[in-house]
Amino acid sequence: MRAALRRRLLLAAHTDALAVLDGGIWSTRCLHCRSTLQLRGDGEPLGNTTLEHVVPQAWFGRRAAAVLTAQVGDDADDPRNLALACARCNHDKGKGHDARGPGDVRAHEVVDALLATRLSRWRDPTVPPAS
Template sequence: MRPALRRLFLSAVTTDSEASPDVSGWHTRCLHCRTRLHVGPGGEPLGAASLEHVVPRAWFGKRAAAALTARVGDAPDDARNLAIACTRCNHDKGKGPDARGPQDSRAHEVVEALLSKRLARWRDAPSDDRDGID
């Protein structure tokens, strides 16, 4: 796995208030279905963990998604837009709301609700140790 992708996983998990670190990595729950997920200490996904762009990358730069993208600093890889999800939920979102685009009112509602859920789980990442694991 590329180091840049591992950094994105760590960015998502260290800013998730439901994620807890231990010597084996991070334990959290899927943003969608709440399935237990595990991310290794170096940011590698273990089991069914996948990286979720809450507001889809393809929606950035589209007028219909401007209000959503502004909430994450207009950057798809901003930590506020990253979450850990199980591969099943992430894949289903990609086939459904993500694919329909921000002009579809139901897709917009789904992504807006997920973004609100992600922001409610927000915590500042540890400043002295980016991975936060002792």
Template sequence: MRSALRRRLLQAARTDALATLDGDVWRSRCLHCRRALAVRADGEALGATSLEHVVPSVWFGRRAAAALTARVGEDADDPRNLALACAPCNHGKGCSHDARGPGDARAREVVAALLDTRLLRWREPDAGD
């Protein structure tokens, strides 16, 4: 697994208020379905764990998504926009809502609700993170 992806997975775990460090494994829940997920302390995703860009990366810079992207900054990889999700949920969102684009009202509604959930689960990273 690429080191950049490992770093982002760790950022998502460390900034998730539901995540706990159990030995050398971060344990949390899928942003969508609350399935149990795990990431090793070195950033390796375990099982079905995947990295979710809550506001899809391709939506950044698009006028229809401006209100959503403003909530997480100008960078799709901002930690506020990263979350842990199970692969089936992440893939499903990518094939449906993300693919419809920010011009679709239902897609914006789903992404906004997920972003609300992510921001409610936000915790500031420790100084050493």
């Protein structure tokens, strides 16, 4: 696995208020279905843990997504836009809502709700996580 992906996975865990680091393993919940997810302290995902771009990368720069992307800055890899999700949920979102684009009302609603959840779970990256 590429080092850049591991760094993004760790950043998503470190900025997730639900994530707990215990014995070198991060534990948290899927952004979508709330199933338990784990990530090794070096960023290696365990089980079906994947990196979720809450606002899809392809939506950045699209006028229809401007309200959403403004909440996370100009970079799809902004920590506010990164979350951990199980592979099934992440794949389903990718082939459904992400693919329909920000102009689709339902896709926009789903991503808006997920972003609200992610931002409600936000933890300042300068604050050490609970163990």
